[in-house]
Amino acid sequence: MIPETQGPLTETVFYVLLALHAPLHGYGVMQFVDEISGGRVNLGAGTLYGALNTLVEKGWIEPVEGDTGDRKKEYVITDAGRRSVGVELNRLEELLRNGNRIARKGQQ
Amino acid sequence: MSTRTVHKLYWDFEKEERWLNEMAARGLNLVRYRWGTYTLEQGTPGEWTYRIELLPEVARHPDSVKYLDFMADAGVETIATYLRWVYFRKRAAEGPFELYSDTDSRIAHYTRVMTMYGALTAALTASTASGLHSVTSNGLNFFSAPLFAVQIAILVAFATYTLRVALRVRSLKTQKQLFE
Numbered sequence: 001m002i003p004e005t006q007g008p009l010t011e012t013v014f015y016v017l018l019a020l021h022a023p024l025h026g027y028g029v030m031q032f033v034d035e036i037s038g039g040r041v042n043l044g045a046g047t048l049y050g051a052l053n054t055l056v057e058k059g060w061i062e063p064v065e066g067d068t069g070d071r072k073k074e075y076v077i078t079d080a081g082r083r084s085v086g087v088e089l090n091r092l093e094e095l096l097r098n099g100n101r102i103a104r105k106g107q108q
Numbered sequence: 109m110s111t112r113t114v115h116k117l118y119w120d121f122e123k124e125e126r127w128l129n130e131m132a133a134r135g136l137n138l139v140r141y142r143w144g145t146y147t148l149e150q151g152t153p154g155e156w157t158y159r160i161e162l163l164p165e166v167a168r169h170p171d172s173v174k175y176l177d178f179m180a181d182a183g184v185e186t187i188a189t190y191l192r193w194v195y196f197r198k199r200a201a202e203g204p205f206e207l208y209s210d211t212d213s214r215i216a217h218y219t220r221v222m223t224m225y226g227a228l229t230a231a232l233t234a235s236t237a238s239g240l241h242s243v244t245s246n247g248l249n250f251f252s253a254p255l256f257a258v259q260i261a262i263l264v265a266f267a268t269y270t271l272r273v274a275l276r277v278r279s280l281k282t283q284k285q286l287f288e
Contacts, residue, residue, distance in 0.1 A: 010288055012210050027182040034203070044209035045182050046161065046217070049175060072181045 009088045012051050015041060016061075017077055017085050023064045025072040026052065060084055111139070114146045119269055121160045121193070121221065128158040128195075141188035141195055156197045157205040162220050163192045192224075211284050218277045225270040232263045 009017070019032040029052075030043050052075060055061040060081035064074040077085075118124035128138050131148055137156050140147035163172050167189030176186050176194070183202055188195040198205040208214045236259055243256060 010210060010212070025181060026178055030182065042204050042206060042209060044206040044213065045179055045184055046207035047209045047213040048182075049178050050213055050216075073178075 005091075006084060006087050008091060009084065010051075011041065012043060012047055013055065014085070014088060015043070016048070016051050016055065017081050020061050020075050020077040020081070023074045023076040025074045027072075029075075055081070110150045112136070112148050112150075114148060115144055116146060117144045119225070119265060121162065125158060125160045128160075132156045132158055132197075138187055138195060138197070141190060154200055157200050158187075159196045159198075159205060159207050161194050161196065161207055162217065162224065163194060164220060166192050167194060210288060211280055215277055215280050215284075218273050218280070222270060222273040222277060225266055225273065229263065229266045229270050232259065232266060236260060236263050 015033045015037065016029055018036070019029045024032060026045070026048055029048060030045070033041050033043050052061070056063070056075070058080075060078055061075045062078050064076050116127075118127070128146075131138070133154055135151050135153035135155070136148040137151045138146055138158060139149045163169075163175065165172050167173075167176070172192075172194075176189075179186065179196060184196050184198045184205070186194060187197055196205075196207070208217060236256075239256055239259060243252065246252075248256065
């Protein structure tokens with residue numbers, strides 16, 4: 001069976017989708033991504049804002065309903081979003097497998 | 109707190125941003141901007157990082173308001189708005205403050221800046237051309253000569269800047285063939 005394909009996700013989209021496996025607001029996403037990337041990825045606020053809107057339009061994330069008394073909008077990943085992350089992980093695994101096999105031949 | 113006002117005109121928003129951050133590094137923090145007048149307030153050196161952005165819509169537009177609310181939630185303060193321009197600042201202690209962290213959004217922003225200055229350049233070219241026409245028929249006089257010279261100087265500056273931003277967009281697009 002040919003695996004399900006999609007274009008490569010951008011680093012921003014991939015990390016935002018990972019961050020939203022639990023509900024977070026924009027600033028929370030920035031902090032989460034900064035933390036799990038060991039400070040390598042600092043999401044720009046403008047870039048993040050654009051990514052959140054695009055992901056909502058695509059149906060990969062959704063705003064969390066219900067008033068928590070906090071005016072900050074929280075988002076969470078949807079099933080469609082989880083599927084995209086799964087497809088991307090398969091692609092990344094393929095890259096890693098082939099990269100290790102060819103470029104790191106004999107180094108392991 | 110002591111404040112001082114500085115009158116300056118920039119068309120290159122990145123130079124302007126650099127100047128604001130140099131001032132902030134010395135503790136002179138922008139608190140107000142209006143028509144080329146910067147109000148700087150004496151505070152703690154290095155407390156703030158400033159960023160300038162050109163929005164797709166004017167600052168009062170609902171889409172812009174939503175964006176500015178989002179920024180506020182992320183700890184980013186809006187100091188001033190001017191047509192589609194926004195002046196932001198964030199506390200340096202809260203980490204590096206960048207508006208854009210990927211090539212696509214940088215390209216989108218530079219393209220907005222390029223389009224705006226391109227339109228201004230075109231409008232100025234039209235008005236300079238009609239000015240040239242009146243100069244050739246009426247001749248230059250004490251009043252019209254300096255005005256005409258200033259207009260040509262601004263036209264050259266805007267055209268040069270538009271071209272520089274266009275080259276920047278092109279180099280970012282080339283870079284995208286290799287890196288995200």
